[in-house]
Amino acid sequence: QKEVEQDPGPLSVPEGAIVSLNCTYSNSAFQYFMWYRQYSRKGPELLMYTYSSGNKEDGRFTAQVDKSSKYISLFIRDSQPSDSATYLCAMSAEHNQGGKLIFGQGTELSVKP
Amino acid sequence: DAGVIQSPRHEVTEMGQEVTLRCKPISGHNSLFWYRQTMMRGLELLIYFNNNVPIDDSGMPEDRFSAKMPNASFSTLKIQPSEPRDSAVYFCASSSNRGNYGYTFGSGTRLTVV
Numbered sequence A: 001q002k003e004v005e006q007d008p009g010p011l012s013v014p015e016g017a018i019v020s021l022n023c024t025y026s027n028s029a030f031q032y033f034m035w036y037r038q039y040s041r042k043g044p045e046l047l048m049y050t051y052s053s054g055n056k057e058d059g060r061f062t063a064q065v066d067k068s069s070k071y072i073s074l075f076i077r078d079s080q081p082s083d084s085a086t087y088l089c090a091m092s093a094e095h096n097q098g099g100k101l102i103f104g105q106g107t108e109l110s111v112k113p
Numbered sequence B: 001d002a003g004v005i006q007s008p009r010h011e012v013t014e015m016g017q018e019v020t021l022r023c024k025p026i027s028g029h030n031s032l033f034w035y036r037q038t039m040m041r042g043l044e045l046l047i048y049f050n051n052n053v054p055i056d057d058s059g060m061p062e063d064r065f066s067a068k069m070p071n072a073s074f075s076t077l078k079i080q081p082s083e084p085r086d087s088a089v090y091f092c093a094s095s096s097n098r099g100n101y102g103y104t105f106g107s108g109t110r111l112t113v114v
Helices: none
Strands: A004-006 A011-014 A019-025 A032-038 A045-051 A054-058 A061-066 A071-076 A085-092 A107-112 B005-007 B010-013 B019-024 B031-038 B042-050 B053-056 B065-071 B074-079 B088-095 B109-113
Touching (some): A019 A085, A019 A107, A032 A061, A045 A071, B042 B065
Parallel strands (some): A011 A107, B010 B109
Antiparallel strands (some): A032 A045, B042 B053
């Protein structure tokens, strides 16, 4: 079993839809949770970062962490064609940034105009 | 800042040849990571360095793979001899132990071994 599980999709939605992306994990030591966005033929870029359980909102994006269920989510409101990309969850047990991140497989999202 | 710089962007080589991938991290970042990305396995951590010292190389698939970081501004990942199953996109990322959490990735090197 992988440490981090993420449905690879692909996921196709119409413009304006609410998108829900999810990851589950098995390592209870994970405390730092991130979402990265990766456009085609580019490197991943950090989108959202949360520590421990709770919610974090940034514009149209909301990240949720439920440590009791070992489940994290990313919600995208009013999705736009420019949101079409692969979204990767990532997590770490380390309390400093020198620690390694474990990534999910990535979910490919397509937002149709 | 120019970000994390990787070279070459694309590499096509024949099986058995030596391949060297290069990375220049962001100035001031003290951690450097090498990842490999494939459709089947996603992003896999190969090795990472803190302050130029290798910390965890458990992800390096075989002895054919080696990585060095001779100074804070340069790292190499070498594959010798290369095999077709090494074909993937190789990413370098760097991070700092100060400021916002998260890695900054380079644009990757797309390696094809024929």
